[in-house]
Amino acid sequence: MTDTINNLETAAHPENLRRVAIDPVSRVEGHGKVTLLLDENDRVHQVRLHIVEFRGFEKFIQGRPFWEAPVMVQRLCGICPVSHHLAASKAMDMIVGATLTPTAEKVRRLMHFGQMFQSHALHFFHLCSPDLLFGFGSDVAKRNIVGVAAAYPDIAKQGVLLRKYGQEVIRITAGKRVHGTGSIPGGVNKNVSIEERDYLLKDIGQMIEWSRDAVGMIRKLFEQNLDEFNAFGRFRSHTLNLVRADGAMDLYHGGLRARDMDGNTLFDHYDYSHYWDVIFEDVKPWSYMKFPFLRSLGTETGWYRVGPLSRVTQCDFIPTPLANQARMAFMAFAGGSVAGATLGFHWARMIEMLHAAEMIQELLLDPDLQGTDLVHTGERQERGVGVIEAPRGTLIHHYKVDEHDQITRCNLIVSTTHNNQAMNEAIRQVARQYIDGKKLTEGLLNHIEVAIRAFDPCLSCATHALGKMPLEVELLDVSGNRVDVLSRSSDGAFCSPD
Amino acid sequence: MSDTFHLDGAEVPFESGQTVMQAALAAGHYIPHLCYHPEFKPHGSCKLCTVKVNGRTTASCTMPAEAGLEIESETEELNALRRTLVQMLFAEGNHFCPSCEKSGNCMLQALGYDLEVHTAGFRHLYPDRPVDASHPDILLDFNRCILCELCVRASSEVDGKNVFGLAGRGITKHLIVNAESGQLADTDIALADKAMQVCPVGVILPKRVGFSIPIGSRRYDERPISAQALDDAPRQSAASGGCTACEE
Incomplete structure (x- = not known):
C-alpha cells in the first residue's frame, strides 16, 4: 500500500472519483457525516468525518450574566451535561476569585464521578456492546441493545442499573438527573445529607463489583479477538490530558500533560489558565469543526487524542486500588500493545468507570460532604478558564466577563473537537483495512461507525440507538447523479433497490 | 355578617x-x-x-x-382560555426556562405547569430585547417581561420612585426605565425596594444570586x-x- 494515512484526507484528483456519503452519521448534539471518494476499482482515495451542525453557544452566551453560564452551556449535551456544568463553574470560580471550600469541592467531585460513571456505562453497554459482542459486521437486526438484552440479559441489566446509579449520584448533587443546577460560581448550592449519603452507599458495593466485571468482560473480548481488536483503526498519535500534581489520574482538576507518540513529554503540569500558549485551533475548509493542535509541533503533526485511553495510559497511576490494578493489567496486556489500539478506548473506559465507583465510595464516606460552608468568593477577575476531564476527554471553557457582569467572550474546546483529527485518522485506517477495494455493504460501513463510537458516544448514540437511526449511503457519479443507494429505515431494516 | x-x-x-x-x-x-x-x-x-x-x-x-x-x-x-393566554405570553417574550434563574420561582412557569400547558401553541416572536446590566447590584432582563406593571405600581405606590414605566402601544408595548439614559444605573432603585420583590417572572433580579437555591427548595418545587x-x-x-x- 503506497498511500499514507494523511493522503486520505484530500484526494489528488477528486474529479474522477465516486463519492460515497454516510449521511447522517448523527450524534446527540447534531449531525455527522462521513464521505469517501472511491475510484472505479473501489479503491479509497479520500475519507473525511464532518461534524456539520452549528451550535452557537459561544455566540449567544455573550451578553448573558456570568452566573447563568454553568446552567446554560450544559445544554450543549444531554449525555454529559455535568462536564459542561462543572467546566463553566470552574471558569466562574476564577471570575469571582473563589477558592473552593472542602465541602464544595467534594460535592462537585462526587457529581463529576457520578457523571463519569453513568456516561461510561451508557457508552459501553448501550451503544458499543452490540458491536463488541455480536461482531462489527453481524446481523444489523440484532446489533443493538435489544439484541444484547435477548442474548446477554445479565449484561444488559447491569448496564441499565450502572447508569441509573450514576444518574442518582447526579440527582442528589445537582438536583436533577439531567441538567441540574448544583454547581454555582464559587461553590455549590447544596451539600449531601446523611439520608442521601446512606441511600447511595447502599448500592455502591454492587456498583464496584459490576464495574470490575465490566473490566473483565472487555479483557475477555480482547483475548478472544486480539489480532482484530488490536489492529482495528490503529494509528499513532500524541496525547493530552490532565494529571494531578503527583502524576495521578485526576478527572476533576490538575495540570495539562502532553506526550508525543513516542512517549516523550512535551509539557507537564501546565497551568491550563493559559492553555492558548500550548494549544491552538486550525480551520479546514471542508469541516465546521476546528482542528486543535499542539503549538510546539505545528498544524500538520501537532494533532493529538484525548479521552479514556489517553488518561489511563499517560497518568502515572490511578489513586484507587482496584482501578490501578486494572490499569497495570491493561498496560501489560499483549506486551503493552493494546494501549495504542483504538478499541483500547473501551477497556480504558471501563477502568475509569471502576475508578469512578471507587471514588464515589471514598467521597460518600467523607464527612465534609455534610459541611455547610458551600460558597466562597474573593477578588473579582475578568477572565476565567475551566478545564475538566469529561467522559470523552479534556474539556476547556474560557470566558471573559466585563464590569457589568456580562460575558463578552466565550471559547469552548470540547472533547470531540480535540479528537477531530484522531477520529478522522481512525476511520481512514478502517477504510483502508476493510473497505478499500471491496463492494460496499452495511456491515462494512458499520466498521467506520465502530471506530467513531470508540471515541464519542454522542456520535454513536444517534447512529446506533436501538438500530432505529435512518441511514442512507449514496453512490454518486462525478456529476452528482445517484448511481446506487443503500438504505437503513427507521425500523432497522437494511435494503437496496437492487 | x-x-x-x-x-x-x-x-x-x-x-x-x-x-x-x-x-x-x-x-x-x-x-x-x-x-x-x-x-x-x-x-x-x-x-x-x-x-x-x-x-x-x-x-x-x-x-x-x-x-x-x-x-x-x-x-x-x-x-x-387561560392556557392560550399563557401560551401567548410565552410566545411574545424570550422565556428560556432551562437557563433562567427564576425557574422554580416563576409564576408564569408555575402557571404553565398548573394549567398543563404542554405545547408552545404559537410561533415564538423572538423579540430583540437588550439586557440592562448597568446597575452594580440589579439586572434587568427585558426578555421575560409580561407587562403586568407590578414593578411600575410597586415603585410608584410603595417606593415613591417611579423607576419603571411602560411605553409603546400594542405589540410594541414595553417596559422602560425612567431615566434620561434609560439605564437602571441612573435611577435611585435599591435592593430593598418593593419593586425588587414583586416581579412574577425573571425580569428584575438581584445580581450574583443566580441558582443559589437548590432544586427542591424553590418556591414551586414542592407545591x-x-x-x-x-x-x-x-x-x-x-x-x-x-x-x-x-x-x-
Whole structure:
C-alpha cells in the first residue's frame, strides 16, 4: 500500500472519483457525516468525518450574566451535561476569585464521578456492546441493545442499573438527573445529607463489583479477538490530558500533560489558565469543526487524542486500588500493545468507570460532604478558564466577563473537537483495512461507525440507538447523479433497490 | 355578617368592597392570576383570572363581589382560555426556562405547569430585547417581561420612585426605565425596594444570586402555584371572621 494515512484526507484528483456519503452519521448534539471518494476499482482515495451542525453557544452566551453560564452551556449535551456544568463553574470560580471550600469541592467531585460513571456505562453497554459482542459486521437486526438484552440479559441489566446509579449520584448533587443546577460560581448550592449519603452507599458495593466485571468482560473480548481488536483503526498519535500534581489520574482538576507518540513529554503540569500558549485551533475548509493542535509541533503533526485511553495510559497511576490494578493489567496486556489500539478506548473506559465507583465510595464516606460552608468568593477577575476531564476527554471553557457582569467572550474546546483529527485518522485506517477495494455493504460501513463510537458516544448514540437511526449511503457519479443507494429505515431494516 | 356569592357551586362570603378575587382567595378558593397582587390595586391586564359571572366573562380581580352572583372558574372552557393566554405570553417574550434563574420561582412557569400547558401553541416572536446590566447590584432582563406593571405600581405606590414605566402601544408595548439614559444605573432603585420583590417572572433580579437555591427548595418545587397562592393570600379566619394577614 503506497498511500499514507494523511493522503486520505484530500484526494489528488477528486474529479474522477465516486463519492460515497454516510449521511447522517448523527450524534446527540447534531449531525455527522462521513464521505469517501472511491475510484472505479473501489479503491479509497479520500475519507473525511464532518461534524456539520452549528451550535452557537459561544455566540449567544455573550451578553448573558456570568452566573447563568454553568446552567446554560450544559445544554450543549444531554449525555454529559455535568462536564459542561462543572467546566463553566470552574471558569466562574476564577471570575469571582473563589477558592473552593472542602465541602464544595467534594460535592462537585462526587457529581463529576457520578457523571463519569453513568456516561461510561451508557457508552459501553448501550451503544458499543452490540458491536463488541455480536461482531462489527453481524446481523444489523440484532446489533443493538435489544439484541444484547435477548442474548446477554445479565449484561444488559447491569448496564441499565450502572447508569441509573450514576444518574442518582447526579440527582442528589445537582438536583436533577439531567441538567441540574448544583454547581454555582464559587461553590455549590447544596451539600449531601446523611439520608442521601446512606441511600447511595447502599448500592455502591454492587456498583464496584459490576464495574470490575465490566473490566473483565472487555479483557475477555480482547483475548478472544486480539489480532482484530488490536489492529482495528490503529494509528499513532500524541496525547493530552490532565494529571494531578503527583502524576495521578485526576478527572476533576490538575495540570495539562502532553506526550508525543513516542512517549516523550512535551509539557507537564501546565497551568491550563493559559492553555492558548500550548494549544491552538486550525480551520479546514471542508469541516465546521476546528482542528486543535499542539503549538510546539505545528498544524500538520501537532494533532493529538484525548479521552479514556489517553488518561489511563499517560497518568502515572490511578489513586484507587482496584482501578490501578486494572490499569497495570491493561498496560501489560499483549506486551503493552493494546494501549495504542483504538478499541483500547473501551477497556480504558471501563477502568475509569471502576475508578469512578471507587471514588464515589471514598467521597460518600467523607464527612465534609455534610459541611455547610458551600460558597466562597474573593477578588473579582475578568477572565476565567475551566478545564475538566469529561467522559470523552479534556474539556476547556474560557470566558471573559466585563464590569457589568456580562460575558463578552466565550471559547469552548470540547472533547470531540480535540479528537477531530484522531477520529478522522481512525476511520481512514478502517477504510483502508476493510473497505478499500471491496463492494460496499452495511456491515462494512458499520466498521467506520465502530471506530467513531470508540471515541464519542454522542456520535454513536444517534447512529446506533436501538438500530432505529435512518441511514442512507449514496453512490454518486462525478456529476452528482445517484448511481446506487443503500438504505437503513427507521425500523432497522437494511435494503437496496437492487 | 357578610354576604355570599357562589363560586363553582361553593358559597363564598365577602366583605363590602372586596373583589371576587379577594373574596375567593380569602375563603381558600384559587383563581389563576398573574398581574394581581394582594398588596396592590387590581390591574386587570393579564386576564388569567377571567371567570364567568352569570354567564358573562370578566376579570375576577376587578369584579366587585355582589351577593348572589353565580360564578364559574374551574371549568375546562375557562382553563382552555387561560392556557392560550399563557401560551401567548410565552410566545411574545424570550422565556428560556432551562437557563433562567427564576425557574422554580416563576409564576408564569408555575402557571404553565398548573394549567398543563404542554405545547408552545404559537410561533415564538423572538423579540430583540437588550439586557440592562448597568446597575452594580440589579439586572434587568427585558426578555421575560409580561407587562403586568407590578414593578411600575410597586415603585410608584410603595417606593415613591417611579423607576419603571411602560411605553409603546400594542405589540410594541414595553417596559422602560425612567431615566434620561434609560439605564437602571441612573435611577435611585435599591435592593430593598418593593419593586425588587414583586416581579412574577425573571425580569428584575438581584445580581450574583443566580441558582443559589437548590432544586427542591424553590418556591414551586414542592407545591403548585394553586396551593402556594392560597398561602400567600390574606385569609379569612374561620373563628373570628377576620383577616389572618391583619391579625399579625
